[in-house]
Amino acid sequence: MTKWLLAVTLVLMALPSSTVAQSKPLVLASQGSFFVGGESKTSKELTSSTTGPGAGETGDVTVNQMYVQYQTPVNGSQHAPVVMVHGCCLSSKTWETTPDGRMGWNEYFVRKGHSVYLADQSSRARSGFDATKINAVKLGQVPPSELPNIFMVSHQASWVVFRFGPTFNTAFPDEQFPVQAADELYKQMIPDLNAFLPTPNPTWTNMAALAVQLKGAVLMGHSESGFFPEQAALIDPTGVKGIVTIETGCTTTLKPEELSRLAKIPILIMFGDHLGDITGPFGSFWTTGFDNCTKFVQQVNDAGGDAQMMYLPKMGIKGNSHMLMQDKNNLQLADLILGWIDEHVERKKTAHHK
């Protein structure tokens, strides 16, 4: 045992045993952050101010890059890396500490032996966005009508669309989202600038490139990004070893050659509860999404694939919201995904995780 190992051991032994029992220290082989993709673009509207820094300057900025933060456990090479991509009006905060302060999927997957890569979608959060158009409008160079849409979700809409309950501030009796901490979720909700992006969405390309860079990874998407893993695989399937699609609207109009490409990749789709129990403008949103995803699963399997729908209520798991990774039973759901990765991606017959 090296001097350092001895030191760590002594420090750990010096902790009150209750502390250790409550939450074991997290041991990482490495962690860090980097970007995938991004290209230079010349901008003449670095600022909308007509004086001071940047005024009147023409210069280059980098756009469409994707920020990625990762952690690798000491035994990480034994399991497939998992890339997690958040949904609309959210950032990678989605996967971290839950609104009521419990462990997020990011840390849980690491503790279960997987390297985890959290990506902020291109044009969101630490990935930045291209403000050129907004400044050009302020400077009077282009009309306001050219502004791309920016989308914010209200507390009121979130509550219902995320299926915390039938109407704002009323929860379903068996609701799994920690509704008393809803205010903490609202702080995570940030403007969505995806309408600023070119086609195809650079996040798709960047996810495909990241999977190649990792020499194989499971891509996971949620809601707005739920079908991004499939889109990434359609761009370049080389690194995509598995796909986890959580609560989204699936595409059912893929061509046969596209379906046969996806049929080579194990696909898991997960949906929570109360899909048809909300009213208002989003009343049929989730039932339609679920029906399309059910059809997509069938299409992939008809093409010889390995696609599976985990519809939680059908499995006896009740009350889950749209924010499955933050629900009170989030680690139970994580175990379902980890077990699926074991069986379908890592091709193990038994689902043992360390």
Added chain:
Amino acid sequence: MTKWLLAVTLVLMALPSSTVAQSKPLVLASQGSFFVGGESKTSKELTSSTTGPGAGETGDVTVNQMYVQYQTPVNGSQHAPVVMVHGCCLSSKTWETTPDGRMGWNEYFVRKGHSVYLADQSSRARSGFDATKINAVKLGQVPPSELPNIFMVSHQASWVVFRFGPTFNTAFPDEQFPVQAADELYKQMIPDLNAFLPTPNPTWTNMAALAVQLKGAVLMGHSESGFFPEQAALIDPTGVKGIVTIETGCTTTLKPEELSRLAKIPILIMFGDHLGDITGPFGSFWTTGFDNCTKFVQQVNDAGGDAQMMYLPKMGIKGNSHMLMQDKNNLQLADLILGWIDEHVERKKTAHHK
């Protein structure tokens, strides 16, 4: 030794010794993320689209919150927590893996026994911003002239203002920034929306509140945020146990009662090299900033305080850029700060760090 400790030890011992020697595993007591501050605001411009989700809806969004990500080492309670806040057109990525892939200050400070809290400034990155005004302009409700400025820094301006060299793509002979990886820095540079914020800047208030929440912390700012720790302490000094100001323009017009408030807190200011060696619109930017900070240090000390200027070239440390925390000698500079915290904040006579 518990079963778990034995398991960790065996895993560590099973690693090739070269791996362990190159980078020891990082052992965390805990990690996570949360928000400080934030208030509800009613918005009628949740979207600029006239159809679809959010169109015509009035609802509440949360604004001015500050996203914070933290890591606590197993022996973290022995040392003061450190809050790091990034500068203009950047996010907390500033403090993480350097553009050329070396360890950032975030991890290094944790490895040296400090809990580290990385905060995205309010209105930046994962803290989100209020897009109401932009959507209102698109909808024709307010004129474009009401748009607050958004500021982007070009590659060309960054190179010179960050003092990589005298002109774009030419480096100073002794330059410490890893200029071959400048493209990776450019990917970190994202639009700055601080002009969207109310007065006083919510980041100041949130930093002060975070320090209280942590029951005492060292606040560190850089560049745009370099004087934010002082501003936070002027709002509420209760939790501010030390201030580290890195390369900024200091205020020299504080009132006597403000100076005497700051005089109760140890203050370290650090500046790099080549302050006067750039030309163009920013030619005198750093020399002016340095002169003002030198004067501020004197003012605080005249008021009975403990303020110190570390001007690196004067200490024989040459070639440092504005991005000190990413420079090739970044860990050497971190050691200077850690030593200062030991001596001036933790009141130790000798500067031993584990």
